[in-house]
Amino acid sequence: RGGRHDSASYWRWSLVELSQGTASRRDGVSFAEELKLRRECSVLIQEAQELLEVSPVTYATAVTYCNRYFLHHSLRDKGVPHLLVATCCVYLACKVDEQPKPLHAVMRVCARLRHRAQPALAARLQSDPEEYRKEREALLRGEVEVLKALGFDLHITHPHKHLLAMLSWVNEVATRQGLEEVSRRVTPLGNLAFRLLSDSFHTLVCLQHTPEAVAAAMLELAAMLLGVELPVDNGRRFYERVSVDDDTHRVSPDDTEAG
Structure with missing residues (x-):
């Protein structure tokens, strides 16, 4: 290759x-x-x-x-x-x-x-x-x-920092929009998203998708599992705060279940 x-x-x-x-x-x-x-x-x-x-x-x-x-x-x-x-x-x-x-x-x-x-x-x-x-x-x-x-290429950009930034954005927008239920559930949402992210490293997702897309997919999956409706701000969803090009929707169940 x-x-x-x-x-x-x-x-x-x-x-x-x-x-x-x-x-x-x-x-x-x-x-x-x-x-x-x-x-x-x-x-x-x-x-x-x-x-x-x-x-x-x-x-x-x-x-x-x-x-x-x-x-x-x-x-x-x-x-x-x-x-x-x-x-x-x-x-x-x-x-x-x-x-x-x-x-x-x-x-x-x-x-x-x-x-x-x-x-x-x-x-x-x-x-x-x-x-x-x-x-x-x-x-x-x-x-x-x-x-x-590895070709001595040791620098790795992980999804973790992107997930933190997305959670911060969700919390800020929910607070500004007065979405108290979302604000109240940001902590459990983040905890679940990070657990899902940890589990994703038992699959091949880290080889297939950008760190931003993986972070966005884990947050969206966590929100779906908890029944949390993530806020929209001026037509922008949480994953648009970073450059993920909507790749989150291409992290499919087949990817996350492999392995």
């Missing part, structure tokens, strides 16, 4: 491209299996985020790195297993988002998650210096592979 790694459009793929054109597909991995393995990665990353006590934005950064990596690398690659890639992305995202964690802490947490069915394997990292050394070297080599796959 042509283009510059530092171009936002380079990392934005259509559902057709994702279902037919990834490295895993060329390696004989079905789309369903790819979605399953990608979800295993995102689940590990989310659990590691909670255990390491880093921000949800860092979780989003790590998942985005991981999903981008597997556009051009097969999930069948035994050289760097998919859950090791996820571990590398956690370590890298913590550094990039200025929430650095010691390498040994990331190794310990992620090894426990990767080997939850065989806890003795994770325990060996604590008791066997040679196992610790091998795991450390594998993680550092994997980090280099992730960096190369």
Whole structure:
């Protein structure tokens, strides 16, 4: 796929491209299996985020790195297993988002998650210096592979700030228009929208749509689920306060349910 790694459009793929054109597909991995393995990665990353006590934005950064990596690398690659890639992305995202964690802490947490069915394997990292050394070297080599796959393009624009801005706009307009019911429900609306946004990182939405469109879609979905009618201001809806070009309506149920 042509283009510059530092171009936002380079990392934005259509559902057709994702279902037919990834490295895993060329390696004989079905789309369903790819979605399953990608979800295993995102689940590990989310659990590691909670255990390491880093921000949800860092979780989003790590998942985005991981999903981008597997556009051009097969999930069948035994050289760097998919859950090791996820571990590398956690370590890298913590550094990039200025929430650095010691390498040994990331190794310990992620090894426990990767080997939850065989806890003795994770325990060996604590008791066997040679196992610790091998795991450390594998993680550092994997980090280099992730960096190369990303073309050292580490800057990620996430939907979170756009969602905050949209919620602020909804609250301001509702207050100005005297829509007390909407104003009263802005906080639960925001809480649900952010939960939906977090869940969306278990899908391929971050590869398919702009951050603005994803934020708008999560807010609109939250409003629909809560039965909140979002205000209109001089004919402008909330998503028109940022440049989303109405792309929110193209974030379909198929996108948000994939994986």
